[in-house]
Amino acid sequence: MAQRPIHRQTNLHVQSLLKSEKGPRNDSLNKVAFRVGKDIASGKADGGNVEAIVKAALQTGLGPKEVQRTLQSGVQAGKKVVEESNPYSGLTTSAWPIPDKAVFYGFAGEFAEFAVEKSEADPIAVLATFLCRFGVEVGQSPHMFAGEKQYSRINAVLVGQSSKARKGTSSIPIRELFVFNEKEWIPAQTSQGPLSSGEGLIHAIRDPELKYHVDKSTGVGEQITMDPGVEDKRLFILDQEFAGALACTKREGNTLSTIVRTLFDGGTIEPLTKTSKLVATNPHVAITTHITLQELHARLDRVEIFNGFANRFLWLCVRRTKLIPFPEPLDSQLVRAFQKKLHLLLESSKACSQMDFDPEAKKEWGNIYPLLAKERADLLGSVLNRSEAYVRRIALIYALLDGSDCVRLPHLKAALALWDYCEQSARFIFAGLESDSTCQKIMEALEESGGKLDTSGLYKFFGNHISKRKMTVALNNLLASKNIRVEELRPQGGGRPRKIFYLCEKS
Known part of the structure; x- marks a missing residue:
């Protein structure tokens, strides 16, 4: 299937990237990647836009690893903004079951x-x-x-x-x-x-x-x-x-x-x-x-x-x-x-x-x-x-x-x-009957972070907009079902212990 033409706004950012000075060129790449991520999530752009940006970024003198890392981070951030603004972005439907x-x-x-x-x-x-x-x-x-x-x-x-x-x-x-x-x-x-x-x-x-x-x-x-x-x-x-x-x-x-x-x-x-x-x-x-x-x-x-x-x-x-x-x-x-x-x-x-x-x-x-x-x-x-x-x-x-x-x-x-x-x-x-997906989101957060997060990291994953009670209930359910485990680290100088949550291997 033929790729879409480069999105007009992306093309302007590519031109800006090519003209960027040595200092801010990484920031410019991140902004372009963020915009492309939003365009991909909204259906306005596809892989062709990413390829154009990679080509332009390499022409500015940025290294391949740096380009890949910055581009990936920016695109994901752009996608996330669009998906979180769309209440149906996570909508999934199940296929009719087929017996073996x-x-x-x-x-x-x-x-x-x-x-x-x-x-x-x-x-x-x-x-x-x-x-x-x-x-x-x-x-x-x-x-x-x-x-x-x-x-x-x-x-x-x-x-x-x-x-x-x-x-x-x-x-x-x-x-x-x-x-x-x-x-x-x-x-x-x-x-x-x-x-x-x-x-x-x-x-x-x-x-x-x-x-x-x-x-x-x-x-x-x-x-x-x-x-x-x-x-x-x-x-x-x-x-x-x-x-x-x-x-x-x-x-x-x-x-x-x-x-x-x-x-x-x-x-x-x-x-x-x-x-x-x-x-x-x-x-x-x-x-x-x-x-x-x-x-x-x-x-x-x-x-x-x-x-x-x-x-x-x-x-x-x-x-x-x-x-x-x-x-x-x-x-x-x-x-x-x-x-x-x-x-x-x-x-x-x-x-x-x-x-x-x-x-x-x-x-x-x-x-x-x-x-x-x-x-x-x-x-x-x-x-x-x-x-x-x-x-x-x-x-x-x-x-x-x-x-x-x-x-x-x-x-x-x-x-x-x-x-x-x-x-x-x-x-x-x-499907769709479970209104509280807190447990699933906690599991996703741990998976994305390599299987380990403290309480601050969990709250940050929820945008700091989740009640303490709701988080506690979800964590207790996951601990009871052995999907996660918890360790407490006590500061050497005293004070409140820091709780670290780990994703269990079987999960």
Whole structure:
């Protein structure tokens, strides 16, 4: 592509530079570079202008290194002035996520691709719904150990554009596949929602309620079953209106957010409330839910992002992948073939208990773990900070779907590929929601300064226009997440210590 002609004003500065005397010629070069930097940032000039200035500066007798250093400094300063005056200069948009083929590994991928052959549903939506449902069906026997037991329960939010994303269409093949002859396999409970309260969730998987009753006439006491409860603690929830659930979490006293977080972690749930005596021992619950991007931005509270509710879900962008004016039902014979194989996989999964990585997968996990375990202090980190647990759980499900007695490298790679898609989706979904970028700016300041700055340098980076409270909160978040570290230098003659902040190597 042809370069733009030299900007008229730049040309005048070049002529001035050529006429400059020996003393002020470096200052003249800096002024010209500053002007060109402004012109480049505003789209009036390009590299051709820089080349013209370099040529002119060398003609004045300045050395090549001096020219390069002064020119670079001046151009950057000019660009910065224009960018800071434009509120949209830092505006970035994320690309729609693209899944790696590895996510469609094995039985889950085969069924997802079969299900969308004659449908407009997104194969990622079918895959995620399938993995959630299968993880519930196998129950709590198969698990991986990572300090605590990681089971096969996962939650997913499918985010798209209203009905055009065909989110609901993606659940139809899963309903058809998970139809069992109860003499062969007792299916998990299923619910269409809506999610409205924590107590409602517990009630669906509640323990029996017993009461000790004493007969006043005989004085004999006995246990009476007031409520038989629910013996099977497996529950799959397919709620197609996540916006309603988010609205409920904002009501005073609503426990939905707390219970969803507790269900993901596992263990006995026994809310300490005056009115409810509900208890659920060892529940095994997974949620797949749908929402539009507009509803999510309108409904999701920043509190729910930062309190751990959001990172109990996988966030996946879904949309219609093709146009099919005459969709057809699934081939019933092929569905039955998938059902037979599914039944065998469920039976083999019942015999599994603790599963571990094989040597090859263990080596890969050791390599990838530092990246997964890295804490992030920003909003996106609050959505993705449960990565280690999720990758293990997804890998476990892929292994069970392979009839394997351990997690092998293909299972781990499939899980990592799905997690990568979730990361891409989260960047797209939550872009622009974080209004406070102080943490990110501090990281940028440290990077630009070679990884080290004192408090004065940080305040200077913010133009000395940032409150002490805001800076303190951001620094504490970065210190807690080990993105930065701090050292205190005490002056020899006494006085207040000087704090030096360093960028941690892993960051």
